[in-house]
Amino acid sequence: MRIERNGSVWCGRVIELSGVTPRFDGEQVLDAINGTSDELRVVCEKPGDLHAHVGRLRPGMTLRRSAALAAAARSRGWSAPQDEEYEKIQGRIEELSIPDTDTAAARKRLAETTDEIERQRERVARLQGKVKALREHPERQTSEPYRALERAMQKLSELETEHAAAEQTLERARERQRQRHDRHDERLALEDRAANLARAARKHLCDRLHGEFTRTIESLPGPDDDPVTVALTITRLGEIRAPVVLECDRFDNAQTAADWLNAPVVSL
Amino acid sequence: MLLIITYTRSARSSLRNVRRSHEDTVVRWFGRSALFEATELGAFHGLRLREKHPEAVQIERTRPFNEYMEVPERVRKAVWAYAEREHTSTPYAAFAAGTEHPDVATMARRKL
Structure with a gap:
């Protein structure tokens, strides 16, 4: 591998950076290995799934133990009996197309026309009252309330038509939504099956590595339940070609670490 | 709810x-x-x-369901009669045939 920073270059399978100033940041080195750093350039093998679990080994690290162990098994080229079925289901999930439907606009329109109709009905009732009062006083010469009532009733009828149309639109949207929910149901069932298969596959791989794991971890100093101890063991068990960022002092030097882990090492 | x-x-x-x-x-x-x-x-x-x-x-x-308000008596009667049928293996369609009880297609068509 090759590390470049501000014109300085480090090369080799094992790179010791612990004495370098300014100090290197572990997170940044890991980002550079993953190709997502702007400040630092690391030219190396592309990190795989196992590297995502054990790419940076430091005290206080979190480790998803069985996922990491399964990734180590995979890095050896091992497979699980569930793989084929899993791939098949993933393929079916990808093929399932789920159409977009949005009923929000239709719901909103319906609510609005409902409110408007309510207001318009009140207006019509008020005008009807006026017209009635006017009939009782034929001496008043005005036709305005009659015309206003006519206009209000016309408007009410328009609103009712619009309301009916909004109802129909929503009904159709609901029908489409129901079909979409059927698809969602189908996908959810497939996803649950895929998740169960993935879990079973992980268990299969962990079980297969278990004996080796126990023997290897016993050969390491440090408590067995410490994430660093576990991660180091898993790194050794797997096949890892991208460099591992080492920020713990379990080994005499970077070379010893690289030999034991059987992986390229950047030691900070 | x-x-x-x-x-x-x-x-x-x-x-x-x-x-x-x-x-x-x-x-x-x-x-x-x-x-x-x-x-x-x-x-x-x-x-x-x-x-x-x-x-x-x-x-x-959702809203509370009151069968005495929303479901016609013929349907409730059919439920009661069917629960009391002689052979538990008789499907409803066969049970209702030739009786006054509503048939499946009719019930499916009628909205509550």
């Missing part, structure tokens, strides 16, 4: 979180769906879920 149904794994886990942190609002829980209290707070939590997962959360409002 408000019936909340989720249709994706992520929406389902959001619903699970609501249930965990707002027990008072969640009246009943069925895995990936739930009944929320018909309060503003229930609506708030339901709408929040749908805001987060617009395509994957369905909200319906």
Whole structure:
């Protein structure tokens, strides 16, 4: 591998950076290995799934133990009996197309026309009252309330038509939504099956590595339940070609670490 | 009450979180769906879920069901008669044939 920073270059399978100033940041080195750093350039093998679990080994690290162990098994080229079925289901999930439907606009329109109709009905009732009062006083010469009532009733009828149309639109949207929910149901069932298969596959791989794991971890100093101890063991068990960022002092030097882990090492 | 149904794994886990942190609002829980209290707070939590997962959360409002108000007597009578049938293996369609009890297609057509 090759590390470049501000014109300085480090090369080799094992790179010791612990004495370098300014100090290197572990997170940044890991980002550079993953190709997502702007400040630092690391030219190396592309990190795989196992590297995502054990790419940076430091005290206080979190480790998803069985996922990491399964990734180590995979890095050896091992497979699980569930793989084929899993791939098949993933393929079916990808093929399932789920159409977009949005009923929000239709719901909103319906609510609005409902409110408007309510207001318009009140207006019509008020005008009807006026017209009635006017009939009782034929001496008043005005036709305005009659015309206003006519206009209000016309408007009410328009609103009712619009309301009916909004109802129909929503009904159709609901029908489409129901079909979409059927698809969602189908996908959810497939996803649950895929998740169960993935879990079973992980268990299969962990079980297969278990004996080796126990023997290897016993050969390491440090408590067995410490994430660093576990991660180091898993790194050794797997096949890892991208460099591992080492920020713990379990080994005499970077070379010893690289030999034991059987992986390229950047030691900070 | 408000019936909340989720249709994706992520929406389902959001619903699970609501249930965990707002027990008072969640009246009943069925895995990936739930009944929320018909309060503003229930609506708030339901709408929040749908805001987060617009395509994957369905909200319906439920109401109490009173068969004496909503279901015609002929249907209730048919239920009672069918429960009392002689052979438990007789399907309803066969049971209703030639009797005064409503047939399946008719019931399917009639809205409540």
